[in-house]
Amino acid sequence: MGRNPCCTKVGLNRGAWTAAEDKILRDYIKFHGEGRWRTLPKRAGLKRCGKSCRLRWLNYLRPDIKRGNITWDEEEVIIRLHKLLGNRWSLIAGRLPGRTDNEIKNYWNTNLRRRVHQNDPKSASICDNLLENPNSKGKMKIGLKNESPPVVRTKATRCSKSFIDQQDIQNEFNKKTDNSSSLVVKDSADFSRTQPGSHNEFKQNLSSFRPDACLDDDLLNLSNVLNSELWGVQELSDGNKKVNNGLLSPSSGGPFYDEMLEDWIDPHILTQIPDFGGDWLANV
DNA sequence: AACTGCGCCAACCGCGTTACA
DNA sequence: TTGTAACGCGGTTGGCGCAGT
Numbered sequence A: 001m002g003r004n005p006c007c008t009k010v011g012l013n014r015g016a017w018t019a020a021e022d023k024i025l026r027d028y029i030k031f032h033g034e035g036r037w038r039t040l041p042k043r044a045g046l047k048r049c050g051k052s053c054r055l056r057w058l059n060y061l062r063p064d065i066k067r068g069n070i071t072w073d074e075e076e077v078i079i080r081l082h083k084l085l086g087n088r089w090s091l092i093a094g095r096l097p098g099r100t101d102n103e104i105k106n107y108w109n110t111n112l113r114r115r116v117h118q119n120d121p122k123s124a125s126i127c128d129n130l131l132e133n134p135n136s137k138g139k140m141k142i143g144l145k146n147e148s149p150p151v152v153r154t155k156a157t158r159c160s161k162s163f164i165d166q167q168d169i170q171n172e173f174n175k176k177t178d179n180s181s182s183l184v185v186k187d188s189a190d191f192s193r194t195q196p197g198s199h200n201e202f203k204q205n206l207s208s209f210r211p212d213a214c215l216d217d218d219l220l221n222l223s224n225v226l227n228s229e230l231w232g233v234q235e236l237s238d239g240n241k242k243v244n245n246g247l248l249s250p251s252s253g254g255p256f257y258d259e260m261l262e263d264w265i266d267p268h269i270l271t272q273i274p275d276f277g278g279d280w281l282a283n284v
Numbered sequence B: 001a002a003c004t005g006c007g008c009c010a011a012c013c014g015c016g017t018t019a020c021a
Numbered sequence C: 001t002t003g004t005a006a007c008g009c010g011g012t013t014g015g016c017g018c019a020g021t
Helices: A019-032 A040-044 A050-061 A072-085 A089-094 A101-117 A121-131 A166-180 A188-194 A199-206 A213-228 A258-264 A267-272
Strands: A142-144 A230-235 A241-244
Touching: A019 A040, A019 A050, A040 A050, A050 A101, A072 A089, A072 A101, A089 A101
Parallel strands: none
Antiparallel strands: A142 A230, A230 A241
């Protein structure tokens, strides 16, 4: 279904914003708050379409916007999350306070993409350290099913559907944890086939536990990634392979820093996960 | 000094998803 | 249940500035 333009283009300004326009928009939002973008330009007296106003506010005028060079730490996070999430710029931006999705997208396209793809020594070393060095803090070698970054979802969803009754969450969690300790895994490839509705389902439910559920969308996608693309596979001394769930046992098998996990998932929930930080899954 | 090519990044565009009448 | 308004996302565009010639 096609959509009408958000506003008639006739008589509207386009292109770069002037300082005067910025001031009008900033003052208006300061007084009236964000939202109702479609009608905002008319009410504020701006000759812009609502979309343009929203974009200008979100990417440039917001008071919490951090402008200036991307730091090395931020770059590291971008590379790490892009490896996990693909072009989910808004999710990546959500992990970088003060940075916008547009800024990160631009930075990736102009600085990081080429370096990563051309094995630039700097970014290559970052990726190597993050994804392949088993001795790195909080990380281990992980198994990737293919070379391309995991594609999760490409389009926006809103957060509001993620709000879940807290008691239901707790009940579901209790149910799943009671069952989970007896899981036995033969290999990672077979896992999702042999254990439908158990481990994967648990992870799906785990992804909904955070009470401030606006981040649940992140977790849902993270869960999708873990379900489909990323598994920790460790070679044991006896030749057997040990399968680790990257989400649940980050210290031995996950592609995440511990602190990143703790940020993503309520610490209270983490403490209830059996053998968190160790070998949650039994293996053969 | 003038021209050209290129990179950066703000802004635009199309469209998927959600909310709501 | 359906249609549409509104929102938000990722991809793309185009203007500007800078470096090289």
